[in-house]
Amino acid sequence: MSAIPGAWRRTAAGAGLLSADGAVAPTIFAEMSAAAVRTGAINLGQGFPDEDGPTEVLEAAREAISRGANQYPPGRGIPDLLDAISEHQKRFYGLEVDPATDVIVTAGATEALSATLLALIDSPDDEVVVFEPYYDSYAAAVALAGARLRTVPLRRGDFQPDLDAFAATVTDRTRIILVNDPHNPTGIQFSREVKAEVVRLAEKHDAVIVTDEVYEHLAFRTAHVPLATLPGAAERTLTISSAGKTFSTTGWKIGWIHGPADLITAVLTVKQFLTYVNGSAFQPAIAVGLRMPDAFFADAAAALLRKHEILGDGLRAAGFEVIAPQGGYFTVADATALGGADAAAFCRALPETAGVVAIPLSAFVSREHQNDYAGLVRFAACKRVEVIEDAVARLAVAGF
Numbered sequence: 254m255s256a257i258p259g260a261w262r263r264t265a266a267g268a269g270l271l272s273a274d275g276a277v278a279p280t281i282f283a284e285m286s287a288a289a290v291r292t293g294a295i296n297l298g299q300g301f302p303d304e305d306g307p308t309e310v311l312e313a314a315r316e317a318i319s320r321g322a323n324q325y326p327p328g329r330g331i332p333d334l335l336d337a338i339s340e341h342q343k344r345f346y347g348l349e350v351d352p353a354t355d356v357i358v359t360a361g362a363t364e365a366l367s368a369t370l371l372a373l374i375d376s377p378d379d380e381v382v383v384f385e386p387y388y389d390s391y392a393a394a395v396a397l398a399g400a401r402l403r404t405v406p407l408r409r410g411d412f413q414p415d416l417d418a419f420a421a422t423v424t425d426r427t428r429i430i431l432v433n434d435p436h437n438p439t440g441i442q443f444s445r446e447v448k449a450e451v452v453r454l455a456e457k458h459d460a461v462i463v464t465d466e467v468y469e470h471l472a473f474r475t476a477h478v479p480l481a482t483l484p485g486a487a488e489r490t491l492t493i494s495s496a497g498k499t500f501s502t503t504g505w506k507i508g509w510i511h512g513p514a515d516l517i518t519a520v521l522t523v524k525q526f527l528t529y530v531n532g533s534a535f536q537p538a539i540a541v542g543l544r545m546p547d548a549f550f551a552d553a554a555a556a557l558l559r560k561h562e563i564l565g566d567g568l569r570a571a572g573f574e575v576i577a578p579q580g581g582y583f584t585v586a587d588a589t590a591l592g593g594a595d596a597a598a599f600c601r602a603l604p605e606t607a608g609v610v611a612i613p614l615s616a617f618v619s620r621e622h623q624n625d626y627a628g629l630v631r632f633a634a635c636k637r638v639e640v641i642e643d644a645v646a647r648l649a650v651a652g653f
Contacts, residue, residue: 338356350511369520563634566645
């Protein structure tokens, strides 16, 4: 008899945590991070910064602790952060968000997504459409909610979807279209044509649009355009973001979701039984962060672009074919010419052969589409410049 019953077993399977014999297996992320520790390799696999965020934000958290902000905050979030989120959406995107009814603070974007799926999925016949490759937690969250995951592959190269394939995938069974933009793991931004098709299909099939926009301020080639700003989208869109990526505070787990009040209320009914509340001293600090001057956000994107350029140049010099990202933490490169047609095997050998850790793109792809992304490897650029320079120097002399 399995030790993992019912929905939990489905969730473990959706997350790729079950081996062929049904045992719980570590993810490739845990495996590769352990390899970095074991070998002393530079970890460009896991997507977290190795530098602290802005001093103003860190000091605001310390000050909040000192003044006693250490107990449960209000269920929706502290009023000042709700106001700051509303102000932020108006300031950057022209979106009108009522802080009293349209916003919830969550334990990161992951909880926002999970609470949304649990709240809005009504039937095992409901489907959630995502673009593939997709962030690894999506399949697990869909499985936990008891829905069916439907995927639309992104073309190798430009990582945009075929619009005919997209239209064929969205049906009247589609409850949610989930869009991650800027996109992890590929680093692309979806074209305006793709975004318009998301809205058109959602309207046609009465689906809810859920957006994961955690890299919104780390789009460094063209400005981020939230789906909720497109005509006809706001009334059916739930927008998710978080502070972790923008302010280099991934461990604080302060995220948020906003959208129509009735949908937000549905999400709140679930969220209150998940974490209830979180991060009482971190919430006022993130309110400070969201109100920082425009120059901070522009500088953060420019600094990350420079890191990507250093990483990309080094990868090319080592023999990789690089797909230049448009935003986010990650650069995707093709290792086929280096003998890495099997990207998973290549990444497992890389800590020993080169002293660097990366993640195969196959970790973000369903079984039936593995061959479509063969040889593709994801490297994290969200590290100090000297760490990236050390990593690419190691790759250059690895002698693949």
